[in-house]
Amino acid sequence: MRERNHSISGVTLIEILIGIVISMIMMGAMFTSYTVVNNSYSQVSDKAQISQSARNLVGMIVRDVRMAGYKYFNDTIKTTNEHLPIKITKAKNFNTECDKIEIVYGDVVFNAKKTPQYTYERFKVSYFCEKSKILDKTKSSAGTSYIDAFAVYKKKEKWDESKLSWKNPDNDKLVHTSIDDERTYSKEKVVDYVSDLIFNAIDENGKLISPPPTATNSNKDLIYKIKTVDISLTKRSRKEFFKESKKRIKKSLEDDNRNIGKKDKYLREAIIISANTRNLGLQ
DSSP states (O other): OOOOOOOOOOOOOHHHHHHHHHHHHHHHHHHHHHHHHHHHHHHHHHHHHHHHHHHHHHHHHHHHHTTTTTTOOOOOOOGGGGSEEEEEEEOOOTOOHHHHHEEEEEEEEOOOSSSSSSSEEEEEHHHHHHEOOBBOOTTTOOSOOOOOOOEEEEEEEEETTTTTOOOOGGGGGTTTTSOOTTTTTTEEEEEEEEEEEEEEEETTTTTTTTSSSOOSSTTGGGGGOOEEEEEEEEOOOOOSSSSSSSEBOOOSSSSSGGGGGOOESEEEEEEEEEOOTTTTTTT
């Protein structure tokens, strides 16, 4: 007769249940860790996106401000009140508008086959805000609801010396040709989710010029005294950032009346920078 094998081993039902419970506890801990890490990564990504897009816009504005008032030595274009190197229009209603800046500078086109060979040009670049047209998905109202933010637009125009006015960019042509001038354009959106955009004119002593100089106001003689332009851009996150809806104050570059203090869950970051108007004061 064959001998019975008494070394056969197995697990009982209780041991299987214990193993299942331990596995579930480990999976729960792993899922919790994943959720925490994923939320942290999402917040870091949102914050980085705010910073990157805001810096891109501010860098673009700074480059244009540095060009303000530039023109070639032999520029023959007659300067009018439309050619102010920098014109800042302050917002009156902070809930519906931001500040606007217009920057004018010169350029030249060379063509050896034409007489004269040099054609001087004048451009105007504008930065301004309009209420955002992005739908607010957090609100379930029956009507159309947009997010509480602004979109920043940029516009570039060329001076028409024959009509003494700025050309319509949609109909603008390269000089001596029938080719569309792609250097000019109607308003183009640069960035969205903006809470505020502020421009301040600063003189050589570091003092605020208020109101900003125009061709007709009381500070018209200070137009070429602008040494720097202080730029403040406040941008909010695309998605809700905080767990609790709370009023968080974001200080303004100006007085407390322009502080941003909205009760919600969004993160807001502000970038403040000074741009030198290196061509002003040389006229």
